[in-house]
Amino acid sequence: xxxxxxxxxxxxxxxxxxxxxxxxxxxxxxxxxxxxxxxxxxxxxxxxxxxxxxxxxxxxxxxxxxxxxxxxxxxxxxxxxxxxxxxxxxxxxxxxxxxxxxxxxxxxxxxxxxxxxxxxxxxxxxxxxxxxxxxxxxxxxxxxxxxxxxxxxxxxxxxxxxxxxxxxxxxxxxxxxxxxxxxxxxxxxxxxxxxxxxxxxxxxxxxxxxxxxxxxxxxxxxxxxxxxxxxxxxxxxxxxxxxxxxxxxxxxxxxxxxxxxxxxxxxxxxxxxxxxxxxxxxxxxxxxxxxxxxxxxxxxxxxxxxxxxxxxxxxxxxxxxxxxxxxxxxxxxxxxxxxxxxxxxxxxxxxxxxxxxxxxxxxxxxxxxxxxxxxxxxxxxxxxxxxxxxxxxxxxxxxxxx
Numbered sequence: 001x002x003x004x005x006x007x008x009x010x011x012x013x014x015x016x017x018x019x020x021x022x023x024x025x026x027x028x029x030x031x032x033x034x035x036x037x038x039x040x041x042x043x044x045x046x047x048x049x050x051x052x053x054x055x056x057x058x059x060x061x062x063x064x065x066x067x068x069x070x071x072x073x074x075x076x077x078x079x080x081x082x083x084x085x086x087x088x089x090x091x092x093x094x095x096x097x098x099x100x101x102x103x104x105x106x107x108x109x110x111x112x113x114x115x116x117x118x119x120x121x122x123x124x125x126x127x128x129x130x131x132x133x134x135x136x137x138x139x140x141x142x143x144x145x146x147x148x149x150x151x152x153x154x155x156x157x158x159x160x161x162x163x164x165x166x167x168x169x170x171x172x173x174x175x176x177x178x179x180x181x182x183x184x185x186x187x188x189x190x191x192x193x194x195x196x197x198x199x200x201x202x203x204x205x206x207x208x209x210x211x212x213x214x215x216x217x218x219x220x221x222x223x224x225x226x227x228x229x230x231x232x233x234x235x236x237x238x239x240x241x242x243x244x245x246x247x248x249x250x251x252x253x254x255x256x257x258x259x260x261x262x263x264x265x266x267x268x269x270x271x272x273x274x275x276x277x278x279x280x281x282x283x284x285x286x287x288x289x290x291x292x293x294x295x296x297x298x299x300x301x302x303x304x305x306x307x308x309x310x311x312x313x314x315x316x317x318x319x320x321x322x323x324x325x326x327x328x329x330x331x332x333x334x335x336x337x338x339x340x341x342x343x344x345x346x347x348x349x350x351x352x353x354x355x356x357x358x359x360x361x362x363x364x365x366x367x368x369x370x371x372x373x374x375x376x377x378x379x380x381x382x383x384x385x386x387x388x389x390x391x392x393x394x395x396x397x398x399x400x401x402x
Contacts, residue, residue: 008035009363013188015039015096017071018078018087020047022144022170023128023206024100025067026177031096031184032070033356033365039094039381040071041087043078044400046374058347065346066353068371074378075402082401084109089386092119095199096184100128103138113201124187124199126180132205142206144172151210152217159232176209239286240265240293243323250306254297255319257283264316269300344370378402 130142183202256265266275
């Protein structure tokens, strides 16, 4: 008997994605991966992300194959009245709309939330922007790199006295996309639990999404006036947790900040004098003597290859691990066993793209197809969702609307 694929958790949900580049499309990717029907609306030339970073032989971004997975891609000129009317009709038949244009753009196109909700009161509208839909900074352009700075997050990265560093990723966009996913699911839950079944606007700001990651920074400042500073490869107030270079040039991360873990760690590196020191029995005491502890660990790692360091620490159940690049991840047996990489076919060639998390045991997500060519689903969507006939579709195409 043929194997039946398990139903995914968002099957039956229709999402209209108007976003470009990363924050909105990443949100759409997550929803599509877990079963939503995501209709991605692109301008006739396509989402600019199709041409970003490393390109394949056909000139398409490898990134797009991951970001555009499972999406039905249509082209619509949103600057034209007929294009805007097409989107209105799609929104009328959708559960969710995602957009990450600057605040006010939808309003200029006649696609303001209130206008859309008059057509479809159940519609959940996720709006992703740099600084939110209101407030003094709402009209500012807001790329992830800038919003990471104003969020307070970038200040904490790097070394004291030096220019703050950036992760070599657009983390602000992806974190905002994840917040949008959460907001959408909460709004859908509220809609389905309410008496009137009304949708609502989900307002996601990139800088606020990054602000959500600041842990104790805000209450420490409010309560004690402490402004946390960058700490290089460590974390302020937790000892020991650091990165150390080994004799073969590779680096390892060691987290020995639990009290019993610290004692095992010191036994492993043959520094029982530190492990048995009453002053170092708790984290507060270790913080005061962080340089001494770090020096002992650095000296021990410096005369051993990384594999030996990790083997010895794992034997004593001390949390430690290597610093991986993508080639290391690809070769790692645990990553392979857990299915971190999914294989898709693009132009007759196999390409690996990352699986999306979290893992649901009974209703898992899955990649059905990689990011498709521009407009590959235009006719299908207009025909099946809007009930347009071939003549009407041809007229829209002839006039450059699609």
